[in-house]
Amino acid sequence: MGSKESCCFTGHRILPAGELPALRAALRREISNLAEAGVGRFLAGGARGFDMLAAQEVLWLREERYALELVLVLPCPEQADRWNARERQAYREMVQEADEVIYVSEVYTPDCMFRRNRKLVEESGSCICYLNRERGGTAYTVKYAEKLGLSIVNLAVPRPNSAAQEKTLFI
Template sequence: MREQTACFTGHRTIPPQQLEDLAQRLRAAVEDAIGRGYRYFGAGGALGFDTLAAQTVLELKKDHPHIRLILVLPCRSQAERWSREQQQTYEAIKAQADKVVYTSRGYHRGCMHVRNRHLVDHSSLCISYLTQPTGGTAYTVDYAIAQRLEVVNLGDTPR
């Protein structure tokens, strides 16, 4: 199954002027992956790129009903401090996901890294939005490279 699984990692903040272009490039990357036989798409459920990626997979399921969205969430309380609108979007995505996995029972320091490693460890392709040389997304992309995943970066920071 790993050879048919792609994961996503990216920043929580996407500059508004880049959103439309990023959404188009993300859709093209997911469509390319589908064309190459990828069927399972793992997203971490965070704000920003994770949300955009999950919404893209759900939209593409209309034309490709065989693909599956797997949410890999760090803990059950991930969204408790988000705005009401963000929580509603999160719950709508969860309700439409084909599978939801929690990597930790509750929040703890490092639970996001556990989630990110789980996503990479169960994938052969990582579609990223990396624009900063440090932080959780950079860590995850570096881990994906170390695990010999193919990485497609839609951002402007090379690895």
């Protein structure tokens, strides 16, 4: 298991638009609670949606109140190349403001996302997630975190028919 002073984030790229204010508040509360308990290093994978939202909250809390470190564990340098201009700009700003950027691969490979997710968990003692589906990268990452004994907080409320209520999150 990774450091007890580190926490990783994992979550879906698509989030319910109506939940964003409450999700931001919940992230801020959980990050603050961990900071008060001595966690100072937060790791995010840089993906659209929950990853970027969580990273932005770490940066906001770092600016406002706590001595926090944001570490981006990214799959490859071209992660955001196919995103729209607004998303790429938000991504560049996040990378510039991070305290450390780690690439698990120099170029895109079929397993670079998988390796990124494992590294996030292996470097951490706790995990804040947004998980409301049983399959996919987020589900795998949370299961891996459970297997390694990380403390996990899930900020999602599972809902039937949630796909119909979701919308792409642009941060």
